[in-house]
Amino acid sequence: MSGTRSLDSAEALTVVRESITAVVPDADFTRVRPHDRFRDVLELDSLDFLSLVEILSEQAGVPIDEDDYPRLTTLADSVEFLVERTKQYEQSRR
């Protein structure tokens, strides 16, 4: 994992979008409102979602496990989760 540092909301949104784009290369974010279920709108199936979790974890430099998956439902939730998790992780490593 890359050097973990905490992300702010804007950075977290970029990480989320880039990670989704790695799985769905032409993901059209104009169709996804912050509280939409992006898996449905962008048609990620179960295998896509597993790939997404791996990429997100790699990009953000934090572990993401099964218990966190429900927080990766909408863009807004995902951003909130990444901000919180990267902050926790940075603190725990100090």
Added chain:
Amino acid sequence: MPWETIHKDAAPRVPPHLDDYGKARAAFSWSAARAALDGLPDGRGLNIAHEAVDRHAASAHRTAVALRCVGRDDSVTSVTYEELARSTSRFANVLRALGVGPGERVMTLLGRCPQLYTVVLGTLKSKGVLCPLFSAFGPDPVAQRLRLGDARVLVTTADLYRRKVAGQRDRLPGLDHVLVVGEGADDLPGTLSYDALTAAAPDTFTIPPTSPDDMALLHFTSGTTGTPKGAVHVHEAAVAHHATALYALDLHRDDVFWCTADPGWVTGMSYGVIAPLMHGVTVVVDEGDFDARRWYRILAEQRVGVWYTAPTALRMLMRTTPRTGPYDLPASFDLSALRFIASVGEPLNPEAVLWGRDVLGLPVHDNWWQTETGAIMIANFAGCDIRPGSMGRPLPGVEAAVLRRGEDGRADVTDGRVTVLDEPGAEGELALRPGWPSMFRGYLHDEERTAAAFAGGWYLTGDLVRRDADGWYWFVGRADDVIKSAGHLIGPFEVESALMEHPAVAEAGVIGRPDAVAGNIVKAFVSLRPGFEPSTATRRELLAFARRRLGPAVAPREIAFDPHLPHTRSGKVMRRLLRARETGLPEGDISTLEGTEGSA
């Protein structure tokens, strides 16, 4: 044998329907299995919907729960057999009012929702033919199947219609009616509201006389070449649905049963809808996507007794909770109602069988069948030992054999004759003796490919197996180029054709790359036209292009550029060689495969 055989309790909580394999096989006959069904009143024939719904609704079982639907928001609604009889009658009346006649095709493009059950069984009541489509298909596979299957009616949602059908509607002249479930029909030209039509229709319907040989279901499957094949099934298939659910799934009438398969595929139809309802059990219908925690919660809260799932799903659960422990996640749920687990879709690795035993307290029972067989043909049984990694033994009433292969990798057919390999451990193509009631009656409008599926008095499955000295079958691989990914069969030709419509692509070869979770994932090797660069941008562009057209279930997940794709003498891309390179098969093996590809 590297993996220990799993033995069963002498006194299980629920005595299994099949506990002595030899006796059950000897005692079985399809005519007796047929006699176990009611048939339509007054000798009017056999109709799947009567067996699955109406006969329960006319009995003391009418108030039993047929469907327990878990919404995405975790809300739970129940539908009794009596209610299901009424809703399916309404839908049958809707079809009649629309002028949809016997034998005409009604297709569904729906997720796992209660309306799906109404449409499937209402169509069968009206003697229409039901053809399910997978909602993760892209616009191209959807339109192609609507056309090949002569769809007159499509039932879908506003969202799916907009994304996958509307753009191609003008090229589907035979599609007379699109019924939109839920909100949105008013805003979509050329559609009708399913909700409004069914609400206005009478809730009684008498099923017309139905011959067991009348066409009931159409299931599309993929071959190595050409367009998808529509396998035709008839109402008599119900005899096999009923008997196989008894033996291979061990269904008892007071069971709660959960089949996780999507209704867009044959498993979701035969065992998600028809077989369990015939047995009068309660069927769990989960609208949501795979999520380990959600699945354990459904198993626990719905008190699921029998669970039919797929290797890919089990392997995703294994990632979350490895067999080495800790088992915290599953242990935090009360799974005490669960008594039997079965799996189908692709071969189940021995590790997954033992994972079930150690983590859930129940070993997983692999079984084998395919679209054409309509029902489970080979299985590990509740009352018998499991040999981990084996698909099991043929069901009562099913005769299987291993056939010697010819040069093209498929069963060797010489002067119309095949050679059965009797020696233990011999590898060959799995074949089944025709005569079981759910055998497909042909591919729609395709006599040539139908005829090619049979030889020497056998149905040729396209799967390679070996049989051990005790009669257990072991999956070896596919005899052709079809890809098994996450439980779905994917035709490489369909994927190659889509890729080649992109201006950058000169040629494509598509194979399955082994994958720890999905069994195989779809991988494309592409050579580019002059002027296009093999860059990351091109790769992304092609991945996106294929996804838009084919949908996530069919599109390649990996693309590799190769300016020198290997060819057969007849000029086709040699998928076998691509596969051999990808998996590191020794050169010696490749040379024997190479020259034979031209006939494929």
